[in-house]
Amino acid sequence: MLARVSSIETFRRWRLDEELGAADLVARLVDFQPTERMLAGTAFHRALELAIPGSYDRLEANGYTFLFGDGEIALPDVRELRAYGSYGPLVVTGQVDGLLGKRIDDHKSTQSFRPEGYLEGCQWRFYLDIFGADVFRWNVFELVPSRDEDKTYMVKSPHILEQYRYPGLHDDCMDLARDFHEFASLHLPNHTPNLEAA
Amino acid sequence: MALRITRASDPIVVERLSICIYGQPGAGKTSLAFTAERPLLLDFDQGAHRATGRKDTVQVRQWSDVAGIGESDVADFDTIILDTAGRALDCLSSDIMRRNPKAGRGGALTLQGYGTLKTEFSAFLKLLKGFGKDVVLIAHMDEQRNGDEMIERLDVQGGSKGEIYKAADAMGRVFVKGGARQLDFSPREGSFGKNPGQLDVLDIPHPDRDPGFLGAVIQSIKDKLNELTAEQAEAQDRLGKLREALADAEDAEAVNSLLPQAKDAGNSGKALLHARALELGLSFDKDAREYAPTKAAA
Numbered sequence: 001m002l003a004r005v006s007s008i009e010t011f012r013r014w015r016l017d018e019e020l021g022a023a024d025l026v027a028r029l030v031d032f033q034p035t036e037r038m039l040a041g042t043a044f045h046r047a048l049e050l051a052i053p054g055s056y057d058r059l060e061a062n063g064y065t066f067l068f069g070d071g072e073i074a075l076p077d078v079r080e081l082r083a084y085g086s087y088g089p090l091v092v093t094g095q096v097d098g099l100l101g102k103r104i105d106d107h108k109s110t111q112s113f114r115p116e117g118y119l120e121g122c123q124w125r126f127y128l129d130i131f132g133a134d135v136f137r138w139n140v141f142e143l144v145p146s147r148d149e150d151k152t153y154m155v156k157s158p159h160i161l162e163q164y165r166y167p168g169l170h171d172d173c174m175d176l177a178r179d180f181h182e183f184a185s186l187h188l189p190n191h192t193p194n195l196e197a198a
Numbered sequence: 199m200a201l202r203i204t205r206a207s208d209p210i211v212v213e214r215l216s217i218c219i220y221g222q223p224g225a226g227k228t229s230l231a232f233t234a235e236r237p238l239l240l241d242f243d244q245g246a247h248r249a250t251g252r253k254d255t256v257q258v259r260q261w262s263d264v265a266g267i268g269e270s271d272v273a274d275f276d277t278i279i280l281d282t283a284g285r286a287l288d289c290l291s292s293d294i295m296r297r298n299p300k301a302g303r304g305g306a307l308t309l310q311g312y313g314t315l316k317t318e319f320s321a322f323l324k325l326l327k328g329f330g331k332d333v334v335l336i337a338h339m340d341e342q343r344n345g346d347e348m349i350e351r352l353d354v355q356g357g358s359k360g361e362i363y364k365a366a367d368a369m370g371r372v373f374v375k376g377g378a379r380q381l382d383f384s385p386r387e388g389s390f391g392k393n394p395g396q397l398d399v400l401d402i403p404h405p406d407r408d409p410g411f412l413g414a415v416i417q418s419i420k421d422k423l424n425e426l427t428a429e430q431a432e433a434q435d436r437l438g439k440l441r442e443a444l445a446d447a448e449d450a451e452a453v454n455s456l457l458p459q460a461k462d463a464g465n466s467g468k469a470l471l472h473a474r475a476l477e478l479g480l481s482f483d484k485d486a487r488e489y490a491p492t493k494a495a496a
Contacts, residue, residue, distance in 0.1 A: 016347065055200040068201035076206045078441065083469035099466055100206045101434035102426070115363040116351060119390055132465040134426050135394075155201070161364050166384040166393035 003180060004193045005094035005126045011180045012122050026187050040064055040143060040153055041109040045097065048107055049079050064151045066143070071157030073139055076100035082195070085130035087177030090184075093195065094127050103135040104128065109143045113159045122176055128165050129173045136163045209430045212423040214327040215416055216365050218283070218392075219381075220337040220352055221372030226250070226379050226402065227281075227336045230372060233405050234277035234334055235413035240264055242285035243336075251405030258286075261293035264322075269329045277413070278326045283335035283362050284354035290322075291315055291358070312357055319361050332416055335362055339371070350389040368392050368419050372402070381415070394426070395419035436463040437470065444474040453480060454488045 007029050014025045034042070043062035051059060053075075059066045076098035084093045098105030104127050108118070115138075118124070124136040140159040146152035184191065219227050228249035231237065239246050239255045246255045254275070258264055272278060280286045294314050295302030301311030326333050340353035350371065352359050363369075369392040370383040379402040383393035395418050403411055440456065440463050447453045453475050460471035475482070480489040 051203050053203050053205050055202050057200045059201075067199075069199050070201075072202040072204065074204045074206040078437065078470065081466070081469050081473060083465055083472075085465070098206070099437070101209070101430040101432075101437060102466075103206075103209075103430065105206075113357070113360050115360045116390070119363065119385065120349070130465060131469065134430070157201075159360065159364060161360075162367075162392075163385075164392055164394040165396070166391070167396055167398060168384060172387075 001089060001181060001184060002091045002093060002193060003177075003184065004195070005092055005123050005130075007193060008092065008126065008176060008180045009121050009123050011183060012176060015179075022183075022187055025183070029188065029193075030191060037111070037143075040145075040151070044109045044141065044143065044153070044155075045107055048075065048097070051075065064153065065149070066153050066155050067146070068155050069157055071155075073158050076103075076105055083130050085126070085173075087174050088181065090177045090181040092126055092130065092173075092177060093193075094123070094130055095195075096127055096131065097139075099131065099133070102133045103137060104131060104133045105137050105139060108138055108140045110140060111142065111144075113140050113142060115140075115159075115161050118161060119163060122173070124163050125169055126173050129170050134165045137161070138163075209427045209434075211427060212367075212420050214330060214332055215367050215420055215423075216323060216327070216333045216335065217416060217419070218335040218337060218352075218362055218366035218369040219372060220339050220369070220390075222339050225339075225372045225374060227372050228279075229405055230379075230381070230402055230412055231279045231281065231334045231336055233409055233411040233413065234279065234332065234416060235410065236274065236276040237279055237334075238272060238275040238277070239279040239281055240286070241281055242289055243282045246281060251409060258289065261286075261289040265293070267325070272326075272329055272331060275331065277332045277334060277416075279334040279336065281336045283337050284352070284358075287315065287319060287354060287358040287361070290319055291355075294318070315358055316361055319358070320365065323365050333365075334412070335366060337362060347388050352390070363390075366392060367423070368394055378402075395422040433463070433466070437466060440467050440470055444471060447474060447478070449478065450475075450480050450489050450491060453478065457488065 010028055014020055043064035044066055047059035047061035047066060057068055078099040080095060081099050082093060082095040084091055096104045097107045118138050128136055138161040142156040143153040146154060221227050228246055229251055232249055232251045232253050237253055240258050241255050242258045246252060291307050294311050301308055301314055307315055323333055338353040340351050342349050342351060352362060354362060368383055369390060370381045371389055371391060372381055381400045381402050383391050383397050385391040440459050443456055456471060460467040475489045479492050481492040483490045
């Protein structure tokens with residue numbers, strides 16, 4: 001069985017929410033419809049994926065425009081790389097936004113910077129484990145929609161947040177993968193994740 | 199106004215560290231901090247007198263007490279402790295609102311004021327590290343319920359908490375278990391941590407027994423980080439060479455000839471090679487253990 005790292009993170013969050021039932025999670029994993037803000041985030045990722053070194057007052061992608069305040073970011077040359085890792089009967093896959101040696105870069109677009117949400121998540125753990133990396137770096141961009149123009153966002157200087165591999169990281173991933181597999185075997189036995197989706 | 203995008207470059211050697219120590223009030227965070235190498239404690243919380251093994255301390259009542267700190271002021275110290283970082287941020291917030299009344303509303307920072315807080319706090323930490331000092335940020339802990347789970351977080355006001363998570367190279371939780379104090383840098387379910395030193399849970403000795411305990415911990419984290427820096431440089435080199443070779447590979451034979459090199463570069467190397475193979479319309483033949491042109495569907 002194949003699962004995306006993001007699906008396992010969705011599962012982890014679902015477990016913490018007493019209000020949601022199994023059907024809610026199945027619907028979220030099978031028939032997920034991105035919001036306008038998520039589409040903007042996908043476009044922003046695309047813009048960064050294609051960006052070469054230089055100074056930009058704006059970047060455009062997927063019909064969206066991003067206007068920048070002052071800021072600086074160092075991006076790895078290796079971008080949008082997918083890898084797979086085995087966790088018992090479950091194969092977990094994730095695509096990193098950037099890779100520099102043993103450091104993974106992940107771009108996040110958000111309304112406001114809330115580091116605890118990233119730190120307590122499982123995505124960085126799986127990425128470090130699957131890629132055999134030591135450092136996980138979030139480049140968090142706050143996107144504010146323009147009042148004047150549709151599909152246009154003002155982008156603030158990025159927050160840089162880092163996390164590291166720790167003893168027991170693989171075991172933590174294995175435990176969560178096992179629980180996800182148990183759920184998916186019961187509720188999503190024939191589901192194939194769409195690896196092209198955001 | 200522009201975003202400057204640069205090419206990520208070689209890693210640098212870590213000489214100075216910012217470390218965050220958090221835990222319940224009374225857990226012994228300040229006493230632990232005093233076991234750092236030649237410490238100076240900036241006592242924003244007015245609680246250093248309760249610590250065991252107290253060393254040099256500056257009572258800080260307002261941000262201006264520390265704003266003008268110079269290299270000569272801290273020449274005799276190797277470690278600067280902010281006790282607590284939360285109170286330090288409160289002091290800085292008050293100072294920002296005093297200097298610019300438009301930066302605050304109803305006693306809280308506006309978005310613009312918060313931007314100033316982030317910039318000035320980050321600059322202060324950089325200044326201390328620029329003086330060649332390690333920085334220890336002490337924070338109280340707050341427990342919050344999330345479903346059945348208790349989550350331990352830093353007890354720091356609003357958005358400024360993010361500055362501590364960003365600034366800390368390492369983050370450890372002090373707690374008492376079976377009557378013994380322990381320090382854990384690993385993130386756990388329900389608590390935060392940053393463990394670049396790959397340290398197991400540590401028993402904290404009484405300061406009389408090991409007055410240099412935290413200093414040794416900080417040194418071991420630096421050593422591990424610099425070990426990682428060397429490994430990072432090697433990994434970058436291996437992946438860079440592989441990437442160049444893959445760019446020249448145009449068929450299955452060329453890709454397969456790079457399989458040993460990709461294996462040497464670990465999972466990331468294998469992922470790079472696989473991505474190139476897909477670009478060339480190749481797929482992996484598990485029986486032959488090599489790539490071959492993808493067969494068209496019947």
